Amino acid sequence: MSSDNQNELDQLLEQFNKQTSLIENLEKELNSLQVNNVSSNDPNEELVRKLTTENENLRNNINSLKTSIQQTKTNPSPSVMTQKSTSNLTFEERYHLITRNLQEIVGDEKLKTILKERDLKIYWGTATTGKPHIAYFVPMSKISDFLKAGCEVTILLADLHAFLDNMKAPWDLLNNRTEYYSRVIKAALKSIGVPIDKLKFVKGTEYQLNKEYTLDVYRLSSLMSEHDAKKAGAEVVKQSSNPLLSGLLYPGLQALDEEYLKCDAQFGGVDQRKIFMLAEEYLPKLGYEKRVHLMNPMVPGLTGNKMSSSEEDSKIDLLDTPAAIKKKISGAFCEPGNIDSNGVLSFCKHVLFPLSKDGRLVITRPEKWGGNIIYEKFEDLQEAFRKEELHPGDLKAGVIETLNQLLDPIRKEFDTPENKKLVEAAYPVVKKKK
Structure with missing residues (x-):
């Protein structure tokens, strides 16, 4: 033991x-x-x-x-x-934990080679812009897998990236937003049983303003074209017909982070793929090695499109009240029998089932409508919905109840004067001009 x-x-x-x-x-x-x-x-x-x-x-x-x-x-x-320590896990078991539920892996052979020799070093970064939403539980569940597999995991709170992305995080709000992200992500990880003492949290500005990093930014900009920079950030950085230079720098900095965080692999959503490919192309030109890239599928928002912090109706904030959650889920597109572009079903697949302690999802119903239903796996739930054996109203009610159970510990942690003050400072209410 x-x-x-x-x-x-x-x-x-x-x-x-x-x-x-x-x-x-x-x-x-x-x-x-x-x-x-x-x-x-x-x-x-x-x-x-x-x-x-x-x-x-x-x-x-x-x-x-x-x-x-x-x-x-x-x-x-x-x-x-009976829980195996990571040192007792086989290569196959560690590989399965690291790769399950991913949409794509670039550098799979390198991943296997490293795993046969030692534990993998992975970093996941998030730009500290809008408030983290429920889809953050998707990378959280994978971070849990990485830790179970014995990986060394670094979470990058990318404050400088947040400023460069069309100034989504104004410089005067940067410290407060980064602190908010740190606290809310830790609360989310604790709510699903992830040991945060095994994680390393790093702020981007802790090393991205250093002389060596800055020189590498200049070296990279002497190699990378405007076209490549704009293409790489197309799905991540806010686009415009007359882009700011800051947005063009963003993808290159994310590539350099792989070297300066000394990781073997970078983990992110599949929307990051073009930035990952930019890193694969340009890091070797600077004399640095290619990294492995692990990509999660993107979770559709409640409107059926990508879940986004900037699209209020598409996402559920980690601090949303039960009333707000009920309103958003109740208004989500969920046509009977339609399993395509269904944000509620996607929630179940990518968030609720992976985070369920027993791997099941309970749909609560009044006895007069047949009582509760327990689904052992997502495929059973999806098939029941496709056959219209499960009504959209019942599905939504079950999701609302389960989400509230998931978010209750986070809401309680932020129900303190100190954390309330932090939220107000990080996201001040802007008064509309009359």
Whole structure:
């Protein structure tokens, strides 16, 4: 057993011992309430007998609980005892964890070669612009896979990139937005059980303003054409007929990040593909090696298009209220039997099923409509919807309930004066001119 698993087991047993101690104290109090030799002439006889019976039932429940705790002590949960440490995972198991649910891998042979020799070093970056939304759980679930596979994972909070992308994050708001991203991403990771102590968080401006990095930006700009830069950022950087130079710099900087973060692989959405290919072409020209590129599928928004922070109706914010979630999901396109461009079904496939603790999704329904339905896998849910055995209203209701369970821990963490103040500072409300 690994030291991590042993520590986890020790902590669990310590909790069991505390629970046992509490139960013993409860038993002592229960004994003091036990009434014997009650006189038949006592006017409170019936009440006393009732109390004695209830105490005995409680005693039986306590004994059952003690037995359960003792059994768990001697035969701990499989999650503690049978979970393999990363050092015990086979090559095939690690490779499967890293690559499952990806849409594309560029550099697969290199990935396999590294995995046979050592753990993979991966970085995932996010520009700190609009508020992170529910689709962020898609990369979060993959980051969980990477960690389970023993990978060293760096999360880049790309603050400089956010400013360069048509100034989506104004310079005076940059620090507050980066801090917000840091806190909300950590809260999201914790809500799905990802150990953040095993992650490395880096701000772009911590190294992107250094002399060596800046010189490489100039070297790269002497090799890369305007056409290549614009093409690479077509699906990521905001486009215009008269683009700013800052937006043209963005793809090159993302390519350089691979070298300066000393990673083996960069992970991102398939919308990043052109930037990844730019890195493959130009890093070797600077004397740096090509990296592996791992790409997630893009999750359609509620309107059927790409989920975007700038398109309010297409996305669910990680801090949206239950009322806001209900309104957005209820208004989403979800035609009976239509499984194409269905944002609600996509949520289920890419977010809810992968993050389900037992791999299932429960659709709650009133008993008069047949009661709850449990789907063991997404394909079963999709097929039921295609055959119109599952009504859009029931699907939406199930998604709303599950999403609220997922987001509740994040909302609670941000329900503090300090975090509320941070949100207001990072995203100040702009008063509309009359």
